[in-house]
Amino acid sequence: MSISIADVRRIAQLARIEIDAAEADEVRAKLDAIFGLIDQLAAVDTKGVEPMAHAQEMTLVLREDSVSETDRSADYQRVAPAVQDGLYLVPKVIE
C-alpha cells in the first residue's frame, strides 16, 4: 500500500502535529518507505496465533487502597509552562 498526502494530513491531525505544505511531501515519501518495510508482515500466515502484547505474562498488580504519597503538587506544577492558583492554564475552550 502507499501513503497519500491525504493520509499524512489525517494522521497529523489525529497526532496533533502541525505539518506545513512544504514538509508534507517529504514526510509522505519517508512514511511510504517505512510502510514498505512494515508491509512484509502481510505475507505471514498468522492464523490462530495468539497476539503477544507483552514479554511478561503477568496480571495487573493491585495494591492496598491506602495513602502512599505526600502532596507534591507544587513541585510538579513548577515545571509547567503556565499555572495559576494551583491550576494548569490552557487557552479558553468554553465561551
Next chain:
Amino acid sequence: MLAGPITEVAAALRAKRYSCVELTRELLDRIARFNPTLNAFVTVDAERALADARAADAAITAGSAQPLTGIPIAHKDILATAAMRTTCGSKMLASYASPFDADVVDRLKRAGTVLVGKTNMDEFAMGSSSETSFFGPVRNPWNDAYVPGGSSGGSAAAVAARLICGSTGTDTGGSIRQPAALSGICGLKPTYGICSRYGLVAFASSLDQAGPFAQTAGDLALLLNAMAGHDPRDSTSLDRPVEDYARALAADRGARPLAGVRIGLPREYFGKGVDADVAAAVEAALAELRALGATTVDIALANVGLAVPVYYVIAPAEASSNLSRFDGVRYGHRAAAYSDLNDMYQKTRAEGFGAEVKRRILVGTYVLSHGYYDAYYLKAQQVRRLIAEDFKRAYRSCDVIAGPTTPTAAFAIGVKTGDPVEMYLNDIFTVAANLTGAPALSLPCGFDRNGLPIGLQLQGDAFTEARLLDVAHRFQQATDWHRRVPKLATEVAR
C-alpha cells in the same frame, strides 16, 4: 589512565593509591578537553560530582565502602534526575527539571557512585546513531567522523573514551548493545522487568529496559547488581529474589571454563548483509569460545528476519500513545503563539519534536487508527509471538545464542540520516531480544579495516544474565579486545 575498569578503580580507591576527589577532578578535566569534540555529555555538574566524591572518600576512610563507592558514572539523559535537567535529547524537554529521581538513578546513588553528568542521545531514544539529538550529534571516540551508535551513544562514547568508568543506557530495540558494539565497550540489556522503568521517560513501554555500559563483563555485573530490584512504582517490575549477577565470575574452572556451555549459531545471523570483517571477527571469537570449552550448534530462528518490521509497528504504536503527554500543558515546551487549544497542541508538538520523533508518532498513529489496527498492530503482535516461540524452541538445544551485534562497524556521520529504513536495519540482530523480553549483551571482539570496533552479541533466555556475563567474562580473561582504547583516551587532559 584513571578511568580503568570499575573493579580496578574500586581497588585503587580502597588502597588509597588516589582519592576519589583526585580521580573525579582528573576526569572532569578530561571531559572539559574531549567533550567539545565528542558531544557525549548534555550536562556536566562538576560541583555535584566533587561533593559525591568527598562523600565517597569519607565512606572509604570510615570502612563503609560498597563495591561501587566512588565510581564515576553518568546517566543517559532519558533517566530522570532531580539534581540535573532531563532533556531526552529534545527541544521538548530542553530545560525540564524533574521533581524526582528514576529508580535506577536512586539505586546507583545509594550504591555510592559519583554522578558526573547526563549523556547525549537520539531524541526520545529514537535512533541508531545518536545524530537526532536537539543538542547535536555524538561522535565516536575511535574516529570522530563516525557515529558512536545509538540511541544511548553519549553513554557509550563517554565510557569508550574513558571519561567515566560506567554509565546507564536504555534499550528498546538495541539502544544499549548497538552503541556498545560501535564504540568498542560492553553493554547489557537485562530481562524485561529486572530494572524498574520508574523515571525512565517512556518510548515503547513493553520494550524499554534500562541497563549498564562498562569496559568489562565483570563491571556490568557490579552495575546490574546495583540497578536491579523490585519497585512497586513500576507495575511491570518483577518481584523476585535478589540475585548476585557476579556470582559465577570468581570461580577458577581451569583452562576450559566454558565446558558444557552450548552456544547456538542462528544461520539467519551469519548470512548476506554481514560485513566480511565483522563476520571474520565473530568467527574468531567463536573459535576462542570453543577453545574455552564451549560447544557450538547450528540453530534456526525462522521468523527472526521479521523482527525489524514487527518492531517498527509495535514501538511507534506505543510511542504515539506515550508521547501524547507532551502537549505543552504540564511540562516541557509550549509554542509562543497559537489561536486556540488545538492549535497550541499542534504548534507545540511541531516545534518541540524533531523529524524522526514526528515520523514515529505518525507511523504509530496510523497503525492504531480506525480500520488499520488488525492489519498492522494485531498482526505485528502475532508475529511477535512467532519470533518468541522460535527462541523458546532454540533454547532446547543451546544455552546461549551468539552472533554479530550489528551487520557492520560504525558508519560515517550523516550517511544514513536521509534514509530512515536503512537506519532501522542497523537493529536487525538486536530487536528480537526486546520483543521477547530476554537478556542480551554486546562485548568487543575485534576491529574492521578502518580500525573501528566490532561487537559480539550473546543472547540468553529470560533471567540468564549471570550466565551471559560469565561467558563474556571468560572470553575477556582469554583476550584483550576490551583493553584496547581509542587514542584520545591515552592523551593527557591538559
